[in-house]
Amino acid sequence: MLRRYISYTTNKFTNCRHVSQSMLQSTVDEKSGIATVTMNKPPVNSLNLEFLEEIITLLNKLQKDKVRGMILTSGLQKVFCAGLDIKELYKPNPDRLTKFWTTLQDTWLSLYTTSFPTVSVINGHSPAGGCMLAMSCDYRVMVGQNYRIGFNEAKLGIFAPKWFQNTIIAVIGQRKAEVSLTTGKMYTTDEALQIGLVDETCADADSALKKGTHFLNNFQNISPWAYKMTKDINRQSTIQWLIDNKQKDVDFTVEYMQSPGVQKNLELYLQSLKSLPPLKLISEIN
Numbered sequence: 001m002l003r004r005y006i007s008y009t010t011n012k013f014t015n016c017r018h019v020s021q022s023m024l025q026s027t028v029d030e031k032s033g034i035a036t037v038t039m040n041k042p043p044v045n046s047l048n049l050e051f052l053e054e055i056i057t058l059l060n061k062l063q064k065d066k067v068r069g070m071i072l073t074s075g076l077q078k079v080f081c082a083g084l085d086i087k088e089l090y091k092p093n094p095d096r097l098t099k100f101w102t103t104l105q106d107t108w109l110s111l112y113t114t115s116f117p118t119v120s121v122i123n124g125h126s127p128a129g130g131c132m133l134a135m136s137c138d139y140r141v142m143v144g145q146n147y148r149i150g151f152n153e154a155k156l157g158i159f160a161p162k163w164f165q166n167t168i169i170a171v172i173g174q175r176k177a178e179v180s181l182t183t184g185k186m187y188t189t190d191e192a193l194q195i196g197l198v199d200e201t202c203a204d205a206d207s208a209l210k211k212g213t214h215f216l217n218n219f220q221n222i223s224p225w226a227y228k229m230t231k232d233i234n235r236q237s238t239i240q241w242l243i244d245n246k247q248k249d250v251d252f253t254v255e256y257m258q259s260p261g262v263q264k265n266l267e268l269y270l271q272s273l274k275s276l277p278p279l280k281l282i283s284e285i286n
């Protein structure tokens with residue numbers, strides 16, 4: 001059984017406070033108050049129920065600790081986040097799927113409404129829910145030229161819910177979001193920059209972390225209250241939509257995911273994941 005542990009330690013030499021859970025590591029720089037959160041759930045940081053629960057717990061802790069900003073990145077070699085764990089959607093247990101989707105909604109609400117500014121440093125592939133994780137932050141820096149990012153849900157024979165689509169529209173606009181979602185296109189780093197999916201690109205992860213920190217330093221002289229109020233007003237309609245429709249969204253998803261057509265599509269997709277050579281899938285579907 002996976003050993004779960006949480007430890008909080010302060011390193012007096014680096015002035016960093018470390019929070020380590022089994023799939024997430026967080027280091028808070030005492031001087032700047034910026035937390036760097038590293039996702040470490042091999043092989044692909046897929047979002048299953050337990051991982052989402054850890055993300056919520058950590059976000060609550062960072063909020064309580066009044067950090068001044070957060071950088072979210074991956075500790076894996078070539079994947080930022082592979083999106084929702086397809087095993088949560090394929091042949092699901094309805095009770096678990098209900099809990100999974102409710103927790104997904106809560107994780108998104110926590111991340112999209114943080115009281116501190118957030119940056120994702122996308123240092124690997126980032127399809128579907130992985131791209132959404134990045135979109136839910138305030139700013140995105142993508143590393144290198146080898147990775148793909150985008151919303152490939154249509155390729156799995158499923159579609160993204162309204163709150164998910166609205167989050168994308170807020171970043172890249174209605175038209176680009178529609179084309180991106182309906183075609184399921186996975187973008188190269190340069191293409192992602194061009195359509196505004198990411199704000200900056202850079203050659204390596206260290207420079208990306210510096211760019212992320214640079215963005216967060218913009219808030220040094222901004223009152224946290226003014227920041228939070230401005231963000232809440234800006235994001236209010238999508239947040240309110242989900243709050244008003246939480247149960248409906250869960251009920252619909254649980255029924256829809258179990259339908260024979262969706263299950264068949266997921267089965268075929270899982271088979272293609274196994275049969276295609278590594279990374280072929282994501283490049284094939286451009």
Ligand SMILES: CC/C=C\C/C=C\C/C=C\CC/C=C/CC(=O)SCCNC(=O)CCNC(=O)[C@H](O)C(C)(C)COP(=O)(O)OP(=O)(O)OC[C@H]1O[C@@H](n2cnc3c(N)ncnc32)[C@H](O)[C@@H]1OP(=O)(O)O
Nearest residue numbers: 043046082083084085086107108128129132133164278279
């Ligand atoms: C805070 C919350 C934020 C965001 C969510 C918010 C809202 C969400 C709301 C609605 C969501 C709408 C729907 C979203 C749907 C999804 O996200 S479905 C997932 C879509 N993902 C993919 O299609 C990725 C598929 N994977 C790949 O293309 C490659 O695996 C990847 C390029 C990522 C890595 O390639 P590589 O390093 O070569 O690894 P492998 O392909 O060999 O994979 C290793 C093993 O991992 C398994 N795997 C890969 N992806 C997933 C996954 N998403 N779920 C479960 N398992 C996955 C793969 O099968 C291999 O397993 P094996 O070793 O063969 O057993």
